[in-house]
Amino acid sequence: MINPDDPLDIQVAKQARIIDALVQRANRQHELGTSAYGAFQQAIALQGQIWAKTRDLERASTELEQVRLERERSRRNLADALAAMEGGFALFTDGRLELWNDLFQTLLPDLADRILPGLKIERYFEALRSSAHLRTADPVTIEVVREARRAMVGTAALSFTCELAGDRWYQFGLQRTSETGIVILQTEITGIVRRNRSEKENLIDRQAHYLQAAFDNMGSGICTFSGDGAVLMHNDRFRDLLGLPFTLLQKGRALSEIMGFIQTNGLILESQALDFELWEDRLNRQGRVRKRMRHVSGRMLDLHAHRLPDRGFILDVRDVTLESRLTEMLEKRVEERTEELTHTNRRLTAQYQAQARVEEELRIAKEKAEAAVRSKTRFLAAASHDLLQPINAAKLLISTLSELARGGTLAPTVERLEGSFTSIEQLLHALLDISRLDSTQSAVSPSDVSLGPLMRGIIADQAPLAARKGVQLDIVPCSVFVRSDPRFLLRSIQNLVVNAIQYTDRGGRVLVGCRRRGDEVVLQVWDTGMGISKEDQTRIFEEFTRADNVPPGSGMGLGLSIVDRTCRHLGHKVAVRSKPGVGSVFSITMAVVPGIARPCADRRPVAAETGPADMDLIVLLVENDADVLFATTQKLESWGASVLAVSSTAAALQAVRDIGMPPDILLADYQLDGSDTGLEAIRALRQETGTSLPAIMITADHSAELVRTGARMGFTVLTKPVELSRLRPLIDWKTRARRSAPAESLQ
Template sequence: MIDPDAPLQEQLERQARIIDALVRRANRQHEIGTSAYSAFQSAIALQGQVWAKTRDLERAANELESVRHERERTRKNLSDALSAMEGGFALFTNGRLEVCNDLFQSLLPDVQPHVVPGLGIEDYFDALTQSVHVRSTEGRLRSSVSKARGGPVGASVLSFVIELSGDRWFQFSLQRTSDENVVILQAEITGIVRQNRLEKESLIDRQAHYLQAAFETMSSGICTFSEAGEVILHNTRFRELLGLPFTLVQKGTQLSQILDYMRQKALIRDAADVDFDAWADRIGRQDSFRKRIRHAGGRVLDLHAHAMPDQGFMIDVKDVTLESRATEMLEKRVEERTAELTRANRRLTAQYEAQARVEEELRLAKERAEAAVSSKTRFLAAASHDLLQPINAAKLLISTLRDGLEGSPLARTGERLDGCFMSIEHLLHALLDISRLDSTDAALTPSDVCLGTLIQGVIEDQEPVAAKKGVRLDWVPCSAFVRSDQRYLMRSIQNLVVNAIQYTDPGGRVLVGCRRRGSTVVLEVWDTGLGIGLEDQKRIFEEFARARNVPFGSGMGLGLSIVERTCRHMGHKVRVRSKPGVGSVFSIEMAMVPGTRSASPEEGALVRAGGDSAADLIALVVENDADVLFATTQKLESWGASVLGASSTEEALGLVHDIGMPPDIVLADYQLDGDDTGIRTIEAIRAATGVKVPAIMITADRSDALLRRGAEIGFAVLTKPVQLSRLRPLIDWKTRWQAPDPPAAATATDKSRP
């Protein structure tokens, strides 16, 4: 191991490295597991001797120059110590074999010639893996060498196990002891491996007994098979369920033999159920499968086979006879029930088809009814202008006639004639309102409406009627705003007030007001009239329905129907509380909306403007109906106005050109001949005169589009038949109170009752 012919300093350095490797090996010995170094117990006993020799070597190193024979003795002692070790030892310096003992050198006979000083550590392991005496390695030779050479000094031992021929086992341990040195220790662990093997086999045997005992307690039949299909373990229940003899299910019996026996004895009714090849194929492809078989003894067995981790498989057999019978009974009941349901389904299908035919007939009837309603609505809308024109003319003529008959014996006749036409007007308005509300394409226009303004307008209209009948009409101002259609909400309030006055005897009282309830407001109309019985309160909102205690000829029963339809379309709630002989309370509940709005100039002016003063002004009336034009002219002239009558825009422009000055006010019908309209007339007069002449549109058109157009251009809108109580104040306000050139004219809507 040490060349005596080498220089003294080199011999000392080599001895120091050998001593250092032995010392480090002894110091690190406790880091190696006891199982790995149990074979080195004798070497451990020599630890004290190694330390003593080490001290001797250290002293010899200091005296080497003078005592040469001490160096030889020390080298001999080192060689003896290495030879006395039970395991192999090798020291590699800079990847080359520096020193080793005989056991390390002679471990593998075919590798021994190569184990000489200077052998590379990689070359040694290459020869190790190629040796014919090596049966298996852990596959970590290269990685262990790299970690040992590149790891820090004193790092933990890296070890791996190699199996040699003859069932011998060695543990190789590598450790880096310095920057250049790597120590390899070989420890034979054959005894440990064999002992572990025996313990493992014993443990497996005990586990087999435990497993067998567990199998015997199971209610299911269990049998395990090896990869080759041989019986390993089974319980008694497996043999009993399948009806197999005891000798047939011993360890080592092939599954194919068991299946052949069952086939020969006809233990299974269906021969295909005991096909071994099919079983093996399904287990190999699916890892498990289930099969229900019928035993010759009448039992129904549920068989479950699944693969085991060791490539074998296990078969689990359960007796499911009761469950199968219950299932069969249930299936039979299901079949019977299915048959019943099928028959019921046929009946229902026939009924459904009959119902579908009825629904289709109803749908067609509904479409025809809707078409009829739409046709009626279109007809009434188209005919409303022609219907209202003569009524409007008649009202104007009757008003003029009554003024001329005042104080004469025929004054009473004129008054009755006026009442008759008023009833016709009310009925016509009610029919038009109901037609529009019932129309499938009816579109109310919701907006923010001030209830106080609507109530005030209704009260002003009905005060003369109430006073004439001797009924006290009171109202409580209200500033709440709601979201509703202004025109139809006003119609509803007007209908309730008119009914209250109509069915209240002279000396009675009618009160109109609002109550706030959280986020809602309830408009109420109280009266001390006839009252309504409980049996009539549910039907009074239907068309032509009246209470039983109402005198004959007091109305057609359409007013409350309009109220109900309006509230239903707008989402309001209408209610009635009444007691015969005491009175009634009709209420409309609406959601409030935030908002404040001052009264429009026209609303305030209509109250202030007088209706009895002389109308000293020039009025231009444009109307294509000769009767209406004549009646309007007569009425305006009776008020003291100078009237220019025209039937078209061109004729109106000619009259204005003839007088050489703009008129004081223009009263125009919306629908003139051809494509001529009142809007065109108003715009043409203003353009020709250069003056924004006040204008009022008198029309049967009730569309919101016309109201918006009037607000844009600057003209008021009154619907036919015109109310003279509205027309006179509006003319006075337009000609006396309105500013000469307002930025935007307001719109006065017709507030006449239907």
């Protein structure tokens, strides 16, 4: 019947109603006239229940009184705390005013009678906004209530500042305390606002003082004007430069008055410079005005006017008298100097014209010299074939003559003839190489070159010379690839090896090998020859220069110059180390081509025995030069070969048809008569015979393109004059390695 969760006052009320009901029931039963004894028993039981309920009621009343007293004490403490607060405080629960302090009620006197329990918070802000004591009502809107209700519990929702009558300032803060509770705090910040205002005014006053002090210490005159032309601030220099009285330049004085005083007293000689309307128009359009004026005192003044952000302007007057005088003096000196320069210019013009004539003559002479060089280059290039043809024939004939005269009385003479002819051949090769390297066109054609076959070929060519000199010639094999021109690199290494053999005495040694140094390889030629002094090492790479200890008749001194030119063209580094009486080391440093490990296409042996055994071969020789054809035929027949000597492709085809079988090998010159070439001869004969006929191209053409064509078509290129020490081993190797293959078309 009684819920223990109900408040105590409700439980006490319910117990009182129960007791009243029991008493009334007892009275009714007594009136009905039940037995006295039963009535007595019921009365006793009822009395016990009444006493128990009475005790419960007294205990509940005591507890209720204690709770009431505690609540009253808490309300008094809260009221005392709110009263002690320096700011206003109000608690709104479910949007209605529940608790507040006196300052909140009396802050705005015209709202005091509206601060009542149950006041809606929206009504409060409407009344606040309409208060006559509120000077700034912009932040006081109903929107602040909405923002406060959207804020998180326990956080400051909104804060704004309001100015009240009497220059009082309060900060209003709204804070959400629970789901339904909002607290308004009113904190007075009048002292803070007034202090900040005072500090701001003091700062402005100090800045004005500092600005005035800066103006007073400037070398130029400064005066600022407001937008309507009134004086704001100036320094004494401005007044002194313009010659104005102290009383005229007072704060608030109009610019028109100052201009009128200047015009009346004639302080500025140029009257148009004082037209302020023109100044104002230019200030509005350009933002600045600059004028140079002459003062009545003789001073030259520069006046600058600049527009300020507040539509006012500032005048800056500077004394430029000294600068003006210097300018006039300089202008005068410039005029004098101009007259001198004009006179000098006339004289130089005459000299220039004379120099131009000389330069034109020099240009013409230079063009003639360049034309002569080009003509020389073209001549040597064109004549190289014609020069090498007879040399090749003579070399073959001398070789044949040497074999015929061996052991006879003519042998020494033939040997001297061969030596002299070798010198002529070397000199011719040197001149042709220098001509090619000095040509205007690119003389070198770099490609990936394997040093192994190159070095072995040079050793094979120079082995006979080393044998005749009694010098031991050795090689350390090397298989790296470098980026170089194969023809000029071969000529450079050959020159170094020939020099080493030539200047090494009998019993000495020459060693050719390579050393790896990181990404580079150093090709070295060591010898145990006479050596070179320090002085001579700096000049031996010049043309026609030889060391002082070289005996007469040892050459023209062109070999090392060709090596130096070639290395400069190819980007190689050439160096020498030597000691007189000990020997020399010449080296060429080249960059290694990475990632190349392919074998050399030409696998012929370095050297071969050239004994008296007969060459049992049918050799088809195609050569249009009669002397070369005769000399080569003689040499091949001396080796035991059967030679079919013809001068054209057509004659070669007819010779093959006549014998009814393909020859063992074809030797062909590149340049034949007319449009006929050795390439056409190789292609036609392979097509005619239906075999991959072994072929060797003997030519004076040194182009890399011909070598690449030979690699593509399967023939070997030998340059004229041909080295016999390489020709016979090459013929033996190509005929031994002959195997059947389909004819290749020339593309």
